[in-house]
Amino acid sequence: MPVQRLNVVVTRRLPDVVETRLKELFDVELRDPDLPMSREELGAAMARADVLVPTITDQIDAGLIAQAGPKLKLIANYGAGVDHIDVATARQRGILVSNTPGVVTEDTADMVMALIMAATRRIPEGLAVMQSGKWDGWSPTAFLGSRLAGKRLGILGMGRIGMAVARRARAFGLQVHYHNRRRHRPEVEAELEANYWESLDQMLARMDIVSINCPHTPSTFHLLNARRLKLMKPSAVVVNTSRGEVVDENALTRALRAGELAGAGLDVYENGTEINPRLREVPNVVLLPHMGSATIEGRLEMGEKVIINIKTFADGHRPPDQVVPGML
Known part of the structure; x- marks a missing residue:
């Protein structure tokens, strides 16, 4: 049979x-x-x-x-x-x-770098002006963003994707820092030129860019909450390609609208496709439709x-x- x-x-x-x-x-x-x-x-x-x-x-x-x-x-x-x-x-x-x-390791790490570039160099704002047909020409003070080289990148979650991000970040001249459940072996840190922070709060307060690459678990729900967002520099940028639930989306929206953060790049959202409408209105945020592995x-x-x-x-x-x- x-x-x-x-x-x-x-x-x-x-x-x-x-x-x-x-x-x-x-x-x-x-x-x-x-x-x-x-x-x-x-x-x-x-x-x-x-x-x-x-x-x-x-x-x-x-x-x-x-x-x-x-x-x-x-x-x-x-x-x-x-x-x-x-x-x-x-x-x-x-x-x-x-x-x-x-x-999806390499694909998602590529998208992390794309979001970092887009948020720090104000690419969507420039694109919107060009598509509207309202560009009046070059100006010395228009669309001023931030240089990546020399900035501190804090990676929250140094698994496969976090490590792939670290390798790419070094090529852009970023200083790599990370917080993880477990510290990596010295040889791994040496290869990635990565500095470990046991305290997430202390790391966040000193970073120029934070990339969220940890999974969503009960212990990581709203790991980046209102209190922790307030620890960050007003010039800092947050990028999330992991799970939306790791970030308190309402608190992030308030911080961006209040100028307490310079920008954000998001590919995932706390409530799936139901995105905070106020977040859509913030000019210094880059929103993508969960394209990280696409x-x-x-x-x-x-x-x-x-x-x-x-x-x-x-x-x-x-x-x-x-x-x-x-x-x-």
């Missing part, structure tokens, strides 16, 4: 190459149109699937996991972050969770990892990128 293929439900449209390969290997339900599933749709998918392939737009909490059918044995997340999945509850139900780590190469590599995780599971082995609660 032929081996029965796994029923795999994919919650969002993936690159054509990835979807084609999934169809070759499994019985796949693809998402069309490319819109997030409602909670009811997600619950129904979990009730009938052997494997669910969600993305960051799917909030899979304990209530949804309770609706999972007896067939669901793997949640193969399309993405590295899994803070939208209750991994501990899934594990209690005997459901494995996997992710796609390491794929490269063709990155999306294909993410798909390859998802397929490998499912295929390995189908063959009776532990997925190579399995996530366990102790890792979070």
